[in-house]
Amino acid sequence: MENNIDFLAIGDVVIDAFIKLNDAHVQEGVNHENRELCVRFGDKVPYESVDVVYAVGNSANAAVSASRLGLKSAFLSYIGDDQNGKECLATLQKDKVDTKYVFAIPNMKTNYHYVLWYGAERTILVKHEEYPYKFPKIPEKVGWIYLSSMAENSAGYHDEIGKYAIAHPETKLVFQPGTFQMKMGTEKLKDIYQNTYLFFCNKEEAERILKLKSQKDIMVLLKRIHALGPKIVCVTDGPNGSYAYDGTDAWKINMYPDIAPPVSRTGAGDAFSSTFATALALGKTIPEALTWGPINSMSVVQGVGAQKGLLSREKLEEYLKNAPKDYKPVKIN
Numbered sequence: 546m547e548n549n550i551d552f553l554a555i556g557d558v559v560i561d562a563f564i565k566l567n568d569a570h571v572q573e574g575v576n577h578e579n580r581e582l583c584v585r586f587g588d589k590v591p592y593e594s595v596d597v598v599y600a601v602g603n604s605a606n607a608a609v610s611a612s613r614l615g616l617k618s619a620f621l622s623y624i625g626d627d628q629n630g631k632e633c634l635a636t637l638q639k640d641k642v643d644t645k646y647v648f649a650i651p652n653m654k655t656n657y658h659y660v661l662w663y664g665a666e667r668t669i670l671v672k673h674e675e676y677p678y679k680f681p682k683i684p685e686k687v688g689w690i691y692l693s694s695m696a697e698n699s700a701g702y703h704d705e706i707g708k709y710a711i712a713h714p715e716t717k718l719v720f721q722p723g724t725f726q727m728k729m730g731t732e733k734l735k736d737i738y739q740n741t742y743l744f745f746c747n748k749e750e751a752e753r754i755l756k757l758k759s760q761k762d763i764m765v766l767l768k769r770i771h772a773l774g775p776k777i778v779c780v781t782d783g784p785n786g787s788y789a790y791d792g793t794d795a796w797k798i799n800m801y802p803d804i805a806p807p808v809s810r811t812g813a814g815d816a817f818s819s820t821f822a823t824a825l826a827l828g829k830t831i832p833e834a835l836t837w838g839p840i841n842s843m844s845v846v847q848g849v850g851a852q853k854g855l856l857s858r859e860k861l862e863e864y865l866k867n868a869p870k871d872y873k874p875v876k877i878n
Contacts, residue, residue: 549648549686550643551616551826553852555706556604556693556723557673558622558633559656561571563809563849565593582661582668595777598850599629600636602656603693606812606851607819609640610841611691614823614858619643622727625678629655640852646683652674665807665846675727676770680709691819692737694723706734717742719822719846720775721815727754733771743825744775746820750783763788764878767795777831780839781817788877789821789835795878796832801839802869805847812851816841820861827858832874840864 568590572581584590600609603621612618620642624630624651632653638646671698680702692706696818703726710718722734722742727750731738733851738744751766752758760766763780767790780789784800815839824834841862843855856864 552611554608556602563596600633606815610819611782621646625655680705710740739774741775796874807846
């Protein structure tokens with residue numbers, strides 16, 4: 546059918562204002578998670594520049610990524626009935642993302658976040674508007690659903706998405722939990738976890754989800770998340786590489802080498818997850834998908850914002866063809 550959707554991303558859409566700081570410093574903590582970005586208190590602190598990026602957020606990034614790689618991509622989300630919302634719609638449409646399921650809510654604002662950008666890292670000031678989430682009737686056949694970050698008032702909405710997943714086993718559910726979804730816990734999102742085909746998070750998030758501290762054995766994380774229901778589990782570990790596990794076999798791949806020093810790491814995780822999912826949707830195997838993800842991550846960190854560096858399939862395959870000889874998935878289980 547012509548109206549079929551290959552890839553439907555569900556989640557909040559945001560605008561990111563990147564404020565580039567030079568006059569700041571990082572206070573080191575006991576570990577990576579405890580580090581703090583510091584500026585002088587009660588003073589005027591100069592900034593270098595501001596870059597405003599429209600229509601981002603985990604799921605919006607995934608919708609754009611899938612579209613650029615050749616899938617028929619659509620986005621289900623909520624925006625405010627304001628100029629920022631209109632800018633987000635225009636940005637998505639420019640990337641051939643179907644926005645028929647993006648709903649503008651009167652008298653509400655579109656999500657607007659401030660990114661304190663220091664070096665290649667960032668600290669994001671977030672505020673999710675509490676939209677009246679409701680899962681719409683979707684007449685089209687949907688190949689893949691990609692679910693990610695939403696506001697705290699979305700618990701009932703997740704129940705509806707879980708029911709849709711149960712009623713449509715032919716649709717493969719991808720879950721990349723955001724902050725509030727992790728806070729909801731695995732029991733509250735039981736229907737989501739048990740009906741997830743493909744799951745993504747980073748190592749620190751896996752520890753948070755499983756309530757484990759400093760777990761050095763990545764296989765423990767992969768197996769425990771797999772036990773919650775997802776058929777394929779991917780865990781990324783920054784410079785240490787990325788891992789995938791299907792309940793039988795596990796693979797690891799190293800980062801794709803940077804073509805230049807990273808400009809901003811915002812969106813690297815989304816690029817990996819959405820590209821891996823798209824590769825599977827295009828018929829690739831898990832090891833093949835594992836080679837695709839890090840390439841888009843490498844490309845995204847070369848620019849400002851989570852979407853500027855997202856590649857076409859042709860460009861991604863060119864990087865793959867020119868990859869170093871040791872850039873290949875290795876079985877670890």
